[in-house]
Amino acid sequence: MEQLALIIGLLFATVLAVGLGERLRLPYPVLMLLLAAAVTFIPGFPALHIKPELILPLFLPPLLFATAQRSSWSVFRIRWRTILMFAVALVVVTVAFVASAAWLLIPGIGLAGAIALGAMVAPPDPVAVESVAGRVHMPRRLLTTLQSEGLFNDAAAIVIFQAAAGATVAGTEIGPDVLLRFLLGAAIAVVLGYAAGWLTKAVTRFIHSLVARSAVTLVVPFAVYILAEELHASGVIAVVVTALEIKRRARPQDAAERITRTAFWDVVEMLVTGLAFGLMGLEMHKVIEAEGTAIFGMIGTAVTVCVLVVAVRFGWMYLAMWFGRRREGSLPPTRWKDVLILSWCGMRGLATLALALSLPATLATGEEFRARHEIIVIACAVLLATLVLPGLTLPWLMKVLKAHTTGQEEREAALVLASRAQDAAVAALQDADVVQDLPEEKLDLVRVRMKRLRADLMGAIPVGVKRKQRDEDRELVIAVQTIALAAARQEVLEARNEPDTDPEVADRVLRQLDLRTMMMPD
Known part of the structure; x- marks a missing residue:
């Protein structure tokens, strides 16, 4: 004992x-x-x-x-x-x-x-x-x-x-x-x-x-x-x-x-x-x-x-x-x-x-x-x-x-990776059946969700995006987020294994995506 x-x-x-x-x-x-x-x-x-x-x-x-x-x-x-x-x-x-x-x-x-x-x-x-x-x-x-x-x-x-x-x-x-x-x-x-x-x-x-x-x-x-x-x-x-x-x-x-x-x-x-x-x-x-x-x-x-x-x-x-x-x-x-x-x-x-x-x-x-x-x-x-x-x-x-790092280089690397993740999400949505033939007002909702995805990756909510939109068109929102987040996560995971990517930076961006995924309504 x-x-x-x-x-x-x-x-x-x-x-x-x-x-x-x-x-x-x-x-x-x-x-x-x-x-x-x-x-x-x-x-x-x-x-x-x-x-x-x-x-x-x-x-x-x-x-x-x-x-x-x-x-x-x-x-x-x-x-x-x-x-x-x-x-x-x-x-x-x-x-x-x-x-x-x-x-x-x-x-x-x-x-x-x-x-x-x-x-x-x-x-x-x-x-x-x-x-x-x-x-x-x-x-x-x-x-x-x-x-x-x-x-x-x-x-x-x-x-x-x-x-x-x-x-x-x-x-x-x-x-x-x-x-x-x-x-x-x-x-x-x-x-x-x-x-x-x-x-x-x-x-x-x-x-x-x-x-x-x-x-x-x-x-x-x-x-x-x-x-x-x-x-x-x-x-x-x-x-x-x-x-x-x-x-x-x-x-x-x-x-x-x-x-x-x-x-x-x-x-x-x-x-x-x-x-x-x-x-x-x-x-x-x-x-x-x-x-x-x-x-x-x-x-x-x-x-x-x-x-x-x-x-x-x-x-x-x-x-x-x-x-x-x-x-x-x-x-x-x-x-x-x-x-x-x-x-x-x-x-x-x-x-x-x-x-x-x-x-x-x-x-x-x-x-x-x-x-x-x-x-x-x-x-x-x-x-x-x-x-x-x-x-x-x-x-x-x-x-x-004077060898301390300011973190600017890592922030820039995270921004590049976040942009890649967003581009992958947009590309996946363009090919998805769920957004084909949507009216213009529905496409505006999709664009708002993509802006919010980028904001989540960088740790902020963009000005002009209203939280009340979170409950609009529930099924469409969930479908869009599911496709976009899956494509973004796949892109970051592939980037993590590339020679020019810092694994820890990739892990931080991936964590933001994972947290956003877990916050999605069932």
Whole structure:
């Protein structure tokens, strides 16, 4: 009962942290981490015991799924170079630099143990990045770059970590088969994700309850992740592909389901994120307390690794900018501001903590894992340095660099998409039997309804449209709205999968259409 009470307390604290974060303009995940770490100093405060091997399966699937739902396949087709450069190559380079430093600075750690440490601290966490960077009005082009990187880099880091930890335990060396394992695991995960996306949409078509349909999308990420791991594939990639495929298969007639599911996932994401960061605070304090005064002897190495992690990311972003300037239509970073922001947003989080806690305690021979305590302390130091400091100072950095977005670009994109939706609705009505041979006064009513559709898309009612017209010619109005809204939703869904469309802008326009559909009289 004590464990359950502590979890409920963390969930309630999440709600309070969200409110406090809004008032202080600070990211609530960082507040949760600091709060959880602080309360553990209270004498008699209960400890929460979760097996390390359960942390990633419990928290990564829903949070990855929630983040991936805001993207689309077209984004990844455009940004495949970004994914390779940041989610794979940067992880490998970071592992190499950190492992080299650890091998030189930590006596007896061994090469495989040093590589395991590098894999722990290499991947920026998608949950941390989305929760912190998404709340400071960051330009969409930068936030999308961070999201694309964060959704896949855990896969590369986890494969490297498992190979390094396994080699240390067995007393062997890491072989070149790591790359083959990663590629094979990624391929299996993609196939599994496609199949899961298709199966999910097939199942939901047989379920009439909107609540049950939303619940299916909560169960699926866990099932896909666990199945992928059992097949020795990447659970991370499998969950991301599943989410993207489910969004691709969205249908125009699923308006009520989209509204229900969006609200459902907003609540799930907030509570799971808060709980995850709260657990980080509890676990980090537990690790630090267990080490006692020995920690002071590890500070120098920990600071060195923290500086190295930030420096490697900055250097990589600078190289990406330098090479990008030589190509037309290059993606971020394209200027110094981009380099600074993307470097400062390399926030470590859930994956770093989970991998640190899952480090084996003993070797196959029964000996202790060499330098295990120091590895865990350094990983926690990197987590704190790259999450808390950037999380609290990112708003200041954005202000100094004058990099805040005004939202004008997104508003213009939404206007273009709304116009496309209206054009599609008009075209559908022109071909519809319901408006053929209508008298002029009835056609005027149809035109008024089309003006109102455009106004709903842009969030306003146009001047001159009287609300009393809502009850005139009820059957004609319902027929016109049904045809127009269906065509408009179909157009927005198709636009969402196009390379030039921002998925989040499309989702906002689609939400207006869905709400308008649900407001229609029966």
